[in-house]
Amino acid sequence: MHIGSPEFSVLVGLTSLAAGTLGGMLGMASGIFIVPALTLLFGLDIRHAVGASLVSVIGCSCGSAASAMENRLTNVRLAILLEIGTTLGALTGVVLSGVFPSSSLYLLFAVILLISAHQMFQKRTGAEATVNVAVQPDRWATALRLNSSYPEPITQQEVVYSVSRVWLGLILMYAAGAVSSLLGIGSGVLKVPAMDSALRLPIKVASATSNFMIGVTAAASAGIYYVRGDILAKVAAPVALGSIAGAYLGTKILMRTSNEKIRLLFIVVLLGLAAKMFLAAFQGDGSAGGI
Helix, strand or coil: CCCCCHHHHHHHHHHHHHHHHHHHHHCCCCHHHHHHHHHHHCCCCHHHHHHHHHHHHHHHHHHHHHHHHHCCCCCHHHHHHHHHHHHHHHHHHHHHCCCCCHHHHHHHHHHHHHHHHHHHHHCCCCCCCCECCCCCCCHHHHHCCCCEEEEECCCCEEEEECCCCHHHHHHHHHHHHHHHHHHCCCCHHHHHHHHHHCCCCCHHHHHHHHHHHHHHHHHHHHHHHHHCCCCCHHHHHHHHHHHHHHHHHHHHHHHCCCHHHHHHHHHHHHHHHHHHHHHHHHHCCCCCCCC
């Protein structure tokens, strides 16, 4: 089976469909699943796998955006604001790249993932009621009109939520962008727990808003990979089609899944990534496997 053959395209497309579905549900880059699949299952070079992964992230973001916007899940105002922190953090990461040993960074990231999983596990009882009354009004959120609502199909009610501690969210987005740039990983895995714990967003809103944000970041990176010739059309095409369809499907599933189940699924993924980071730290291979 060679690149460009019908069998290759179908299998890559189905793999991307599955990755896009998970990415659309959890609000993280589908490349976390795409890169290992392309390198381990299809024997693709890591550079071409990462290039295709960036295409999948853009496709995942676009695919989920249509359904998320339709269901008013994405908080666009908040996403644009938080993207400022993420971008500044990514630029900082580029400047600091090479200063810290990779093993230390992977170990630190694994600890951060475990802490995030613990915080999300503590909220598993789903205290996200129809109205988020426990959150104190935030002056920034009020001034920038970040507070919003979305329709919950399960309860057939309008869920009104308030954005809390915007300043802390910006700091965490800055840190997520820096770590993402330093390790070459998607920052969605950090954005969702940050929005869930710091900003007190409903998990569905956090996932949809994260998906909107990662597409913007990936678009800039994909341009660089394209200029360098690392994006192969015969690979990127089925990846993009599968990711778009999967992300759209994943967002539909997200709307019809309870907050508690989404949270538990995200916790499982966080624990798996933490284990992978611990292995990368102690193996000293300098690679996180294309997360």
